[in-house]
Each structure stands twice: as C-alpha cells, then as structure tokens.
Amino acid sequence: MDRTGSAPDGTPPAGTAAPGRVRKGRAALVVALRCVTTITILVAAYFLLPFTRHDVDVTNLALGLSAVTAVFALQVRSIARSAHPRLRAVEALTTTMPLFLLMYSAAYFVIEQSAPGSFNESLTRADALYFTLTVFSTVGFGDIVARTEPARILVMTQMVGNVLAVGVATRILFGAVEAAVRRQTSGTRGPG
Template sequence: MPDGEHRSRRGAAVVAVVRAVSVAVGLVTAYYLLPLDERLTAGTTVLLVSGLLVVLLVFCWEVRAITRSPFPRLRAVEGLAATLVLFLVLFAVSYYLLERSEPGSFSEALNRTDALYFTLTTFATVGFGDITARSQTGRVLTMAQMAGGLLLVGVAARVLASAVQAGLNRQHREPMAPARAKTMPGGNPEA
C-alpha cells in the first residue's frame, strides 16, 4: 500500500471516529439541554414515535452512504454510532417523560441521568434491578425498547454488514482512477 493511500485511510479513520464521537456527544448533550418539561401526552407520544421513524430513516440513509463510501467499514461504524445513540436517547426521553407524567411508573423517581441509566441497562440486557418499571405503560415501553434493541443489534448489524460488502464490491467493480492506478514495469497496470 503506497504511503499516500495509507495516510488517506488513517485520515479517514480519524474523521470517522471524530464524527461518531461528535454525534454521540451532541445527542447526549441535547438530551440534557432540551427543555423536557412536558408530560407524556398523546402529542409527545406521537413525537416519540416520529423519533423512532427518524431513527429508521437515519439508518436507511446510513446504509446508502455506506454503499457509496470509499471507506464502507468506517462509514458503517459512524452509521451504527449515530443510529444507536439516537435510539437510546429517544428511549431515555420516553422514560423521563413517563416518570414526570405518571410518578411511580418506576421503582424510583427518574431524573435524566437515571432515565439514561435505565435505558442503557435495559439495552445491555444487564438489568441491575435497582430501577424497574412498575406501571403497565413503563413495562410496555421497556418491552418495546427490548424488542427494538434486539432488532437493532441483530437485523441492523446484518444490514450494515451487507451494505459494507456492497460498498466493497462496488469499489472492486469500478476501474481505478488513473492517479491511483499502479503501474508495473513495462507500463502494464497492476491488477
């Protein structure tokens, strides 16, 4: 691998990590800064369901970006980070608003950090047991998160892997650009 191409890959990796971390930090910061003073109502429920649709749209957009990226593996990491953090933040918001709407929905009152903690322990399937859903709405919401998390891990990982493979296949089908083509002695392009 030529030195310039190696630097290009390394630079792309740094950019991918910085973007993934920036998206995660931005979403978690927004979670803490958004004025979530409302209670869980029909309107906020519609907004949260719309948020889940946005997660799906972001995921679809990421799949398309992966297949067109010059570095599909790196793009997949970015896509998974964005989709996963958005998914988790949406459920943390849901739990926080539910506790504000129906105090006692959980075994203890949830502030934003507690709601995020509950979301992560549910997603990671460790369920420490110190916070549990008590209300029917809380339990249904937690089950929805569990099912969504399983889909995200199972189906999304498979779709992302397929998108990476499609991106790699696309790269192999496209002719190499003249500046990047290596030439063997005698002027024959390297295969």
Template sequence: MDRPLFDDAPGSRPTTRVIVFTALGTLARLTAVLAIYFLIPMDRTMSAATVTGLTLGVLALCGIVAWQLREVTHSDYPGLRAVQALAFTLPLFILLFAAAYFLMEHGQAASFTQPLSRFDALYFSVTIFATVGFGDITAASQAARLVVTAQMVLDLVVLGFVLRMVTRAVRIGLNRRRP
C-alpha cells in the same frame, strides 16, 4: 472470494487523517445529541403530543438508518463508514427510550420503582439495551412495562436486522469498489 468485512482492499485503506476526522466527526455528533438530550425542556407530562413526538423520533431514526445504509454502500471506506453509522445510531436509539422513560416518570411518579433524573433514565435505557438488568430500577406501571418490553423487542431487531443490513451494505460497498 469475499473480502473480510471491515478490511478494505489492500492499498486503499483509509489514512490516519481520514480515521481521525471520522472519529472526531462521530464524537462531535454524539456530543451534540447528548447535549440536546440533557438540555431540551422535557417538563411536559406524557400526553398525546409527547407520544407523537417520540413516535416521530423513532420514525426519524428509521430514516437516519436508511440514509446511513445508503452512505455506507457509496462510501470510499464502507467499513469505516459503517462503524461511524453504528456509533451514531445506536446511542440515538438508546436516547429516544431514555427520553420516553424520563417523560413517563415525570408524568406518573409510580411508573418506576424510583424517581428518574435524565441520567437515571439514560442509565436504565442502557441497562435494558445491554440486557444487564441490575434490578435497581424497574418498571412498576403497566405503561412503563409496555415501553420497556417494546425496547427489549426493538433491541433484538436492532441487533439482528440493522446489524445484518449494515454488514450487507459494507459488502455491497466493497464489491462496488472492486476493480
């Protein structure tokens, strides 16, 4: 009989202390990633070096996801660890695209229908991820449309494949803990 996905075995649930420390650790990592996004110098125009940097960021994100999946399967509380992993990797994914949009707009002002600040680029990336599409900011150049399309496709991959892999890792972790 399968156990509920995010419900650990009776008597082995995480303590309030574990939950609080997990939440605080996740919040600290998110704060650090947001601070890096808003503070790193992004004054270069879009070039081969910035594209390479963004590509390396995507590859690093893939490595982080793989490492997170391994950590979930080996965790004492796989459901809690999965929530922590998603709460870190999804915002990191969104921030990578926000950085790309910010750099694109500053490299070619006609990339979007309005100038993008870092916050505007983050807002745009979140609206793409959430499939809301308010229409207040839209991709105007072919290159911007290509990157937005790539984000939309990768959003589906993240929502489908990555979430499936995380739930599978939780099940493996729970089965590993079974007496």
C-alpha cells in the same frame, strides 16, 4: 528511484506511508471526530433540552422511531456509496444507536415525570439513561423497575427495538459494507 523518491514501479520508498494509507488514516480520523462530535451533541441535547409531559405519547414515540429509521436508512445509503464503507458503517452505528437509546431514555424520564410512580424510584435524566443502557445491555440489575403498565409497555418496545437494532440493523450494515467492498474490488463506482 525517480525524483520523488519512488521506485520505478511507483511504490514509495521504505519507511514512508503509501498515499492510500494516508488517505484512509485521515478518513478514519475524520470519522472518529464526527463520531465523538455526534455523540457529544446528542448527549448534550438530551441533558439540556426541556422535555414536557406531552413529549411522550404513542405519536411522538412513533415519530421518534421513524426518525431513527430514516437516519439509519440514509446511513446505509451512504455506506453503499462510500470510498471507505467500513468507516461509514462505524459512523452509522455511532449515530443511530445513541439516537435510539437517548430517545428511549427521554421517554422514560418524561413518563416518570408525567406519571410519578411509573418506576420503583423517581428517575432523573441520568437515572433514565442508566435504565435505558441497562435494558439495552440486557444486564437487568433490577434496581430500577417499571411498575405501571404504560412504563412496562415502553420497556417492552425498547426490548424489541434492541433485538432489531443489534440483529437486523447490524446485518443490514454488514451487507451494505460487503456490497460496497465488492463494488470497489470489481472496479465499478456507484452513483454519486
């Protein structure tokens, strides 16, 4: 053992954490805090921002979906460049999925406010979020049902988005993680 207490091969003494594990633990804590903060901000914004009947139309929905896609693309890029790609993938999911779900929840809330009767009951923001999560999880309790054609079309777009989010997006994230891990194990670093 040398002055630092490490063995001649540089390994730390028994009972102490390796520096890499400490860094990874700190990184995991930072990611967890960012995830909780992001979700908290998104949910708070959903409940606090004023939505008007003009906030839901095809253009705004397309812009919202484009924003979710852009955030997702930036997240995939950051995974490929990250020292901790698995942690970045978790963070990407906890950023993108709530944004996607809250966007639909806001759309359901606004469509019910602008065209009462679009659903079989009036939707509060909490009801709209509940309905969104019910559609996302494919549980479909049937207690809230889209009754008008625009509401049903909106629900169908979420159903397609759910399949894409769960299937395609998850595969893209796993691919980015695998590429980053391969890069790290081969000893090369990506740009940036």
